[in-house]
Amino acid sequence: MPHFYKAPVISILARPAFAEPAHLPVHWLGESTDGERLAEFAGRLCYMSQKNPANRGTREYLENIKKQGHGSVLEHANYSLLIEGVSRSLTHELVRHRAGFAYSQLSQRYVDESQAAFVVPPAILGDDALLAQWTAQMETAQATYIALVEKLMERYGWVADKVHRRKMAREAARGVLPNSTETKIVVTANARAWRTMLELRSSEGAEFEIRRMAVATLRLLQTEAPGFFSDFETYVAEDRAEAARIGYHKV
Ligand SMILES: Cc1cc2nc3c(=O)[nH]c(=O)nc-3n(C[C@H](O)[C@H](O)[C@H](O)COP(=O)(O)OP(=O)(O)OC[C@H]3O[C@@H](n4cnc5c(N)ncnc54)[C@H](O)[C@@H]3O)c2cc1C
Known part of the structure; x- marks a missing residue:
């Protein structure tokens, strides 16, 4: 049978396993996983906004990326x-x-x-x-x-x-x-x-x-x-x- x-x-x-480079630290806020931080890091590099001037948590930041349709940033994280x-x-x-x-x-x-x-x-x-x-x-x-x-x-x-x-x-x-x-x-x-x-x-x-x-x-x-x-x-x-x-x- x-x-x-x-x-x-x-x-x-x-x-993903994210390894943050010591010379470009991001001001992280809120809960996140390695994959999410990797995408945030990649997104922030585009505007060199590592200081996080809008004080966004990682998931809030990614929400905005999805809303703006900035999809290429999401391509860094593989599952x-x-x-x-x-x-x-x-x-x-x-x-x-x-x-x-x-x-x-x-x-x-x-x-x-x-x-x-x-x-x-x-x-x-x-x-x-x-x-x-x-x-x-x-x-x-x-x-x-x-x-x-x-x-x-x-x-x-x-x-x-x-x-x-x-x-x-x-x-x-x-x-x-x-x-x-x-x-x-x-x-x-x-x-x-x-x-x-x-x-x-x-x-x-x-x-x-x-x-x-x-x-x-x-x-x-x-x-x-x-x-x-x-x-x-x-x-x-x-x-x-x-x-x-x-x-x-x-x-
Ligand atoms: C409900 C449903 C019914 C379906 N019925 C059938 C069916 O009867 N017969 C059938 O053959 N298939 C059928 N399909 C499959 C469908 O035609 C697509 O092959 C499948 O959904 C994959 O979509 P995609 O090509 O957009 O995806 P992906 O290959 O993942 O591509 C994602 C996007 O990348 C871009 N892209 C990818 N490859 C190229 C390329 N070579 N050139 C240009 N742009 C590219 C396009 O913007 C594409 O939308 C069905 C799918 C669904 C969801």
Whole structure:
């Protein structure tokens, strides 16, 4: 029986470590994290305003940067996340976000998917009949995958390199795995790029699963660095799923 995910699992892998240069100290005010201070430092360098003449706290300063649309300042702070428990169809949409993003995703050519998990589409959750129909299809697909890998390994028995032979078998057999197959992906992006992706994918127009992932990512990043993400507001939309809207939209 495969494992069935009902929600994404998101872990933070990396965040900025800011090292302030001794010859250009900033008059910091208020609470902040390294990533937020890095962006403030970069913003203040533009006008050499390290003395902080307006007496702004870091998060207040970043609020003004977002309001002014001075987005390049936000590009200095990168956050890396490990995203698991999401479907291949979700990551197919996610990797369309290019500017400021880096991705590394589990390879179905190299990794044995005979134990793969699956992600229940949110619209199916809570309906037993739909869930049973969907589950049966996942199990059949996985059984076919296992049988195909076995037969392909036999068919290409003359290939001496076993790693290469396995890759040949898996890359062909994966064709029967559904879009709901679980995958894992490491995503790194700067704060500006995260904002753009989160705005698009947490909105009501986005597909349910990526929207759920975007709302969960938003909550994580809001805790991590409120100065970059506090203008997003989450709410329950008319379709009864969570969504979010951005405060300072940047075109
Ligand atoms: C609700 C929804 C439905 C969608 N449906 C479909 C669909 O049916 N089919 C489909 O193919 N896609 C679809 N997409 C994907 C969409 O077309 C974009 O590929 C995706 O949202 C990434 O947006 P982007 O290119 O702005 O992002 P990024 O690649 O992150 O780029 C961010 C911004 O950087 C600039 N930029 C990036 N690359 C370039 C470039 N090469 N040249 C000039 N400027 C650049 C642009 O200003 C861009 O907006 C959908 C997206 C959403 C949110």
